Amino acid sequence: MDRSSETGSGADAVLDASMDAVVTVDAEGRIRSWNASAAVMFGREAASVLGRELAETVVPPELRDAHRAGLARVAAGDPGRFGRRIETVGQRADGTRFPVELTICRVERDGRTVFVGFLRDITERARMLADLRESRMRLMRVSDDTRRRLERDLHDGAQQHLVALAISLSSVRARVTHDPDAAAAILDESLGRLRDAIDELRQLARGVHSGVLTERGLAAAVAHLARRSPLEVVVSLDVPGRLPPLVETSVYFLVAEALTNATKYGAHRVDVALALSGDVLEGTVRDDGPGGADPAKGTGLAGMSERLRALDGTVSVESPRGAGTVVRITVPLGARSGAPALAGA
Numbered sequence: 126m127d128r129s130s131e132t133g134s135g136a137d138a139v140l141d142a143s144m145d146a147v148v149t150v151d152a153e154g155r156i157r158s159w160n161a162s163a164a165v166m167f168g169r170e171a172a173s174v175l176g177r178e179l180a181e182t183v184v185p186p187e188l189r190d191a192h193r194a195g196l197a198r199v200a201a202g203d204p205g206r207f208g209r210r211i212e213t214v215g216q217r218a219d220g221t222r223f224p225v226e227l228t229i230c231r232v233e234r235d236g237r238t239v240f241v242g243f244l245r246d247i248t249e250r251a252r253m254l255a256d257l258r259e260s261r262m263r264l265m266r267v268s269d270d271t272r273r274r275l276e277r278d279l280h281d282g283a284q285q286h287l288v289a290l291a292i293s294l295s296s297v298r299a300r301v302t303h304d305p306d307a308a309a310a311i312l313d314e315s316l317g318r319l320r321d322a323i324d325e326l327r328q329l330a331r332g333v334h335s336g337v338l339t340e341r342g343l344a345a346a347v348a349h350l351a352r353r354s355p356l357e358v359v360v361s362l363d364v365p366g367r368l369p370p371l372v373e374t375s376v377y378f379l380v381a382e383a384l385t386n387a388t389k390y391g392a393h394r395v396d397v398a399l400a401l402s403g404d405v406l407e408g409t410v411r412d413d414g415p416g417g418a419d420p421a422k423g424t425g426l427a428g429m430s431e432r433l434r435a436l437d438g439t440v441s442v443e444s445p446r447g448a449g450t451v452v453r454i455t456v457p458l459g460a461r462s463g464a465p466a467l468a469g470a
Contacts, residue, residue, distance in 0.1 A: 146244040149232075150179050152200040154193065157239060166246055168218035185216045199229065199240060207231060215244065224251045285385040286322035290315050292388055293355060314355065321353060342366070343373040347380050347397060354384050356395050356412075363400035372406060372456050375432040379440070380410060383452050387412035392449070404459070410452040418444035 146163035150156055156179050159171040167174075167183050174182050180189040180196075199206055206229050215225040228243045293315040301308040324336055338346035344362040351358035367373070380397060387395045392414030399408040430440040438456035 143243075146242075146246075148179065148242045148244065149239050150196070150242070151237070151239055152196075154178050154180055154196050156182065163244070166217075166244065167215065183215050183217075185214055185222055188214060196240070199231070200238070212247070215246075223248050285381045286318050286325060288385055289355065289388055290318045290322065293318065318353060338373060338377050343368055343377055343399070346373070346377050347399065350377075350381055350384060351397065354388065354395070356384070356388055356392060358384065358395045358397060361396070361398040361400070364406070365401070368406065369458055371436060372458060375436060375438070376406065376408060376454065376456060379433070379452070379454060380408075383410040383412070383450075386418065387414055387450070390414045390418070404457060406454075406456045406458065408454045408456075411449065413449045415446070416444045416448045416450055417446040418442060418450045 143160060143162055146166045147158070147160040148156060148163050149158040156174050156177055159169075159174050164170050169182065180192045184192045195206065208230065209228065211227045211229075213225055213227055214222050216222050224247045226245045226247045230241050230243075232239050232241055293311050297308045297311045297315070300311070337349045342364075344364045347362060348360055351360045368376075376399070380399075384395060384397075387410075392412035395410065395412045397408075397410050399406065401407075433440050433454060433456055436456055437459060438454060441453045442450065443453075444450040
């Protein structure tokens, strides 16, 4: 290989055997030696680069001034960059760029100072680090999604039972002295709701939702909610078989939220209708309460809307004052809804 006489033949052989690119420059930044690995790394043979300025040869244009300033500091005696691993960017003969790790040492030779740079292509390392960062980000997103799901499920499931229980117990307190039989009946219902809440919490602790929902599907779970409600709940369910798990979970919790709101705000009757129309689930929850609901001011229905939007679904709320509240939903049974459950399972 054509090479300057800055190094002897023995040293040349060692440098050529190195898997790292080894480049020697003088105090002016001119290339004085260029080993075989440098030729492969940068796509330039030694004969084409010896005597040229390193910055113009392998450094991207926008980094050249910084490179020259750094070399000037090193030539002036600044030892700060010696012996350190520096990550920077190199440029090949065809203009492509790649990350490199650079280590510099200073050598006195024949009364002159030269600087030897050892360069390693770290493209694969950079890719692995990028993959690792992306993996960590995915893990953080999954963790955050899991935490948010748990928060929503606690709010939409067990908490709803506890709210209804608190309302029932308030009714008991009002009746216990003058109508003990009615109070006893309400207490019996409250015990049932308390057991439901305990079951919900146990299910959540196992990472599962309502036991009825898991085992028997949406229609059975909504019917179970209706039976447990202190209100008159009329259900119309045309949902044969099982739906995708995320659809069942999201719609179940929306119905639970709507029933809780109806109970909280003094409704007496709620009509719940769910039916399949092609590959879209359509639903309505209508109560005869005082109306005037503003979903934007609470986290309940707003959270439900977020669940369904994630499934490309829609939620609309109509609640004129004095005329009750109507919640309408549509949910496509598409790819975002999760893998379909087996029909009739």
